[in-house]
Amino acid sequence: MIQSLPPFVLAELYKDAIVLTSDVEISSQKELVQDTIKTATPVAENAIQPGKRWYLGENKKNICIVVNDSEAVFINDDCLNLLGGILNACKLNLSDAAIINYNQTPCTYETVKEHLQPKQLFMFDVSMQQMQLPFTIPNYQVQQFDNCTFLVAPSLTTMLPNTNEAKLEKRFLWDSLKRVFGI
16 A cells, blocks of 8 residues: 655655646745645654754853744844844843744754753744644733743744834834843
8 A cells, every 4th residue: 555645744855846747836836835844844853963053042041032934044134133133122142042943943842941941932933833832822922831931923024124014013022022021
């Protein structure tokens, strides 16, 4: 009996080269593959390999920031600059945090907890379900669990443009961060 592989496995195997055999638009196929990966990618047991640098920063204050960036190893420059400004406003800097790109290194909360002992865990465009947490919270709600403060928000890229919507997202984030850090 021949079994077929699930779409997310195929997408991971052939993420750099794909041959389309029908008249389907490439962008639609790409979106389908990305949606499948985003919603169905199981966390690999060996996602974090010993000796391999899987986060950016020094984690001096045990602040973990998880992003979902398909275009960068850790985080794109514009988002990094925005994040640096946000941390600076909180009287912190990038060396105080560990930035993990979930897209490149899928990980669970348990793995992050084991390796980085986070006091705060901020997730941008990464769901509680993806991190295999036993609860969900709405965006910008500050939540305590397991001696860690959690905050979920949309992608940092939504905060980059100079629009009213982006300013509103930044305001929501700032209000939440003030509660987290007692500013």
